[in-house]
Amino acid sequence: MTQNTLSLPTIDLSLWQDRQAPDDTFLASLRNAAHEYGFFYLKGHGVSADLNADLMVQANRFFSLPMEQKEQISMVNSPHFRGYNHAGREITRGKADWREQLDIGPERAIVTDLKGKPAYLRLQGPNQWPKTLPQFRAAVLSWQDQVLEVLRRLLEALALSLGQAANAFHSVVSNTPYQLLKLIHYPGHLGDGERQGVGAHKDSDLLSLILQDNEGGLEVELASGEWLQAPPQPGTFIVNIGELLEVATSGYFKAAIHRVVSPHSGRDRLSAAFFLGAQLDATMPILPLPDALVNFSTGITQDPENPLFSQIGQNTLKGRLRSHPDVAARHHSDLLSAASSKALHHA
Ligand SMILES: O=C(O)CCC(=O)C(=O)O
Numbered sequence: 001m002t003q004n005t006l007s008l009p010t011i012d013l014s015l016w017q018d019r020q021a022p023d024d025t026f027l028a029s030l031r032n033a034a035h036e037y038g039f040f041y042l043k044g045h046g047v048s049a050d051l052n053a054d055l056m057v058q059a060n061r062f063f064s065l066p067m068e069q070k071e072q073i074s075m076v077n078s079p080h081f082r083g084y085n086h087a088g089r090e091i092t093r094g095k096a097d098w099r100e101q102l103d104i105g106p107e108r109a110i111v112t113d114l115k116g117k118p119a120y121l122r123l124q125g126p127n128q129w130p131k132t133l134p135q136f137r138a139a140v141l142s143w144q145d146q147v148l149e150v151l152r153r154l155l156e157a158l159a160l161s162l163g164q165a166a167n168a169f170h171s172v173v174s175n176t177p178y179q180l181l182k183l184i185h186y187p188g189h190l191g192d193g194e195r196q197g198v199g200a201h202k203d204s205d206l207l208s209l210i211l212q213d214n215e216g217g218l219e220v221e222l223a224s225g226e227w228l229q230a231p232p233q234p235g236t237f238i239v240n241i242g243e244l245l246e247v248a249t250s251g252y253f254k255a256a257i258h259r260v261v262s263p264h265s266g267r268d269r270l271s272a273a274f275f276l277g278a279q280l281d282a283t284m285p286i287l288p289l290p291d292a293l294v295n296f297s298t299g300i301t302q303d304p305e306n307p308l309f310s311q312i313g314q315n316t317l318k319g320r321l322r323s324h325p326d327v328a329a330r331h332h333s334d335l336l337s338a339a340s341s342k343a344l345h346h347a
């Protein structure tokens with residue numbers, strides 16, 4: 001692993017007060033962080049340390065439950081891709097990730113009569129909650145609500161930083177955006193084998209936000225091809241750009257490739273990753289960038305194994321089917337031929 005003296009930028013959201021005209025220096029540093037790295041620390045976000053700590057306590061309690069209790073809410077029970085997966089069940093780059101996780105989405109009504117309706121409506125539906133942890137649901141949902149607002153606010157700032165109106169993304173996030181919270185536990189690796197906590201990937205959403213414990217292991221790939229560590233910094237989240245924002249900015253903002261290296265044997269790591277997607281019935285707007293920025297847009301990187309669909313619902317469902325082949329086989333076998341190649345992307 002490469003040790004690197006570079007460090008990631010930190011953006012202070014409290015510098016943008018009350019949604020008034022933001023400071024040019026703030027906007028320039030945000031634009032640069034999203035363009036150069038696609039991966040940065042966020043402080044001044046307003047989410048209290050207590051709420052973050054509470055989420056981690058609840059996540060820790062959940063992963064400490066006996067396996068049969070966790071398996072009671074296994075994702076394979078859920079056509080909506082909600083619930084628990086034990087380590088080794090999710091696939092990235094054709095290899096199993098060594099992490100257990102609980103996927104939680106917005107609590108929205110199930111769509112019962114799907115005939116003649118778009119397939120992505122299958123993503124909508126209830127979560128599965130652990131029955132023996134009474135405070136779990138409230139802690140998770142209130143954290144999810146707060147970080148959703150942080151990312152909506154950050155999207156406004158990102159739009160302003162590109163010379164757009166603050167509401168440039170409102171049509172895709174202001175009503176019912178697709179969103180997903182993963183609570184993740186990375187066990188220590190078992191032997192001399194590979195240490196893929198989660199393999200190198202891009203997120204397929206607009207923006208992702210990560211709260212991590214003190215263990216470390218998260219890494220981001222720089223344009224030079226080197227891997228840079230993103231160790232925990234107190235009071236911050238990691239924010240990273242997803243593929244939808246790369247598409248919307250014609251490649252000016254970069255969806256960063258990142259991974260998690262498993263902890264050493266006998267140790268473990270806990271994180272909460274929140275993914276903000278766009279409304280499933282939307283098509284991603286392509287922003288008209290100012291000339292000064294267009295010259296630095298590289299266009300989007302199209303991966304022939306993973307074509308990007310600009311229709312959000314189609315793109316999102318494709319990602320879920322690939323990451324969770326067991327759910328796909330049990331509930332969505334009619335859709336499988338369209339999503340058969342290797343999983344490289346998340347959320
Ligand atoms: O656990 C983390 O820190 C990052 C997880 C991640 O990148 C993902 O699930 O997409």
Ligand SMILES: [Fe+2]
Binds near residue numbers: 208
């Ligand atoms: Fe990720």
